[in-house]
Amino acid sequence: MLSETVDRQTGSIRASGRLTLLGADLLRGTAESLHGNGHLRVVLDLRDVRDADDAGLDVLRALGRELAARGGELVVRHAPATV
Known part of the structure; x- marks a missing residue:
């Protein structure tokens, strides 16, 4: 299970737990909300x-491309080695 802590003032998200497709969808929605509320740069920590599967990582990669296409940026910090 993945949980997130969101700082709407700085446009950052801190995730903890296991990153799966479902958890990545949660992060995607939060990142898109931050971007839609004026944060051009969204930081994902x-x-x-503790663990990430390929499907979850694929969602984050796609999110980075989508934000870039809309003039934004997804910065992933402390990514698992497979990102």
Whole structure:
């Protein structure tokens, strides 16, 4: 299970737990909300993610491309080695 802590003032998300497709969808929705509320740069901190599957990582990669296409940026910090 994945949980997130959101700082709406800085446009950052800190995730913890296991990153799966479902958890990545949660992060995607939060990141898109932050971007839609004016944050061109969304920071995703994965330092407390203990495990990540390929489907979840694929969602984050796609999210980065989508935000870039809309003039934004997804910055992933402390990504698992497979990102």
